[in-house]
Amino acid sequence: MTEDNKRQLDPEISVPKHIAIIMDGNGRWAKEKGQPRIAGHKEGMNNVKTIATAASHLGVKVLSLYAFSTENWSRPSKEVNFLMRLPVDFFGTFMPDLIKENIQVMVTGFTDHLPDRTRKVVLKAVEDTKDNTGMILNFAFNYGGRAEIVHAAKSLAIDAVNGSIDPDKIDDAMFANHLLTNQLGDLADPDLLIRTSGEERISNFMLWQLAYSEMVFDKAYWPNYTVDNLVEDIKEFDRRDRRFGSV
Numbered sequence: 001m002t003e004d005n006k007r008q009l010d011p012e013i014s015v016p017k018h019i020a021i022i023m024d025g026n027g028r029w030a031k032e033k034g035q036p037r038i039a040g041h042k043e044g045m046n047n048v049k050t051i052a053t054a055a056s057h058l059g060v061k062v063l064s065l066y067a068f069s070t071e072n073w074s075r076p077s078k079e080v081n082f083l084m085r086l087p088v089d090f091f092g093t094f095m096p097d098l099i100k101e102n103i104q105v106m107v108t109g110f111t112d113h114l115p116d117r118t119r120k121v122v123l124k125a126v127e128d129t130k131d132n133t134g135m136i137l138n139f140a141f142n143y144g145g146r147a148e149i150v151h152a153a154k155s156l157a158i159d160a161v162n163g164s165i166d167p168d169k170i171d172d173a174m175f176a177n178h179l180l181t182n183q184l185g186d187l188a189d190p191d192l193l194i195r196t197s198g199e200e201r202i203s204n205f206m207l208w209q210l211a212y213s214e215m216v217f218d219k220a221y222w223p224n225y226t227v228d229n230l231v232e233d234i235k236e237f238d239r240r241d242r243r244f245g246s247v
């Protein structure tokens, strides 16, 4: 660690442009401490600040974090209500740091279905940081990979029916333009997916975008996931020889 606590990587280590993280293990972290699940979510939110800042310092261009899935609505209403307040807490305490770090906030998901207060604070953070030119901190929020693909298919079908596109011209690039991640442009596809807590599933996250991503399954629960864990997972990425389907 340097004196300003900015962990450095060896210059020859290639840093993934886009890292996506499934931040798993918050409930188990709390259970092992004899605390309620929401304590794990709160600690997990605090760790988002730590890891996002470190990723920015390491030169990551896009950090996508799976914060709330379309399936999470089936959790107990008390827990969902707590989770819907976390973005309010997050920006209430972390916005000055985001501005200082020149971080741009984006949100990928079906935000129309969020509670008004949650949606407003999230969209305000996007607006207030839209001119920042540093790392993009992209929250997958009320997001589901299959729902995203269905949404893109519907959008293309509507354009084909109204004559604004020729169905024969539909290709990967056109399809990707209809995905929710089109706002990320050429950086939409993660180079590295990290899932914490040891679970080895992608759980309906960025199904199209992860087609050629390296995946690292880290055993640490998210609240315990440190900058050193992130650095080691980036070093593991650097050791992989990516072929994108070719030999």
Ligand SMILES: Cc1cc(N2CCCCCC2)n2ncc(-c3ccc(F)cc3)c2n1
Pocket (backbone or CB within 6 Å): 023, 026, 041, 042, 044, 045, 046, 048, 066, 067, 068, 083, 084, 086, 087, 090, 091, 107, 122, 125, 139, 141, 222
């Ligand atoms: C629902 C939820 C849960 C949530 N957890 C903390 C991280 C671990 C995963 C579960 C709990 N965090 N952490 C940050 C946010 C957030 C979301 C959108 C946004 F614009 C700003 C912050 C968040 N949202």
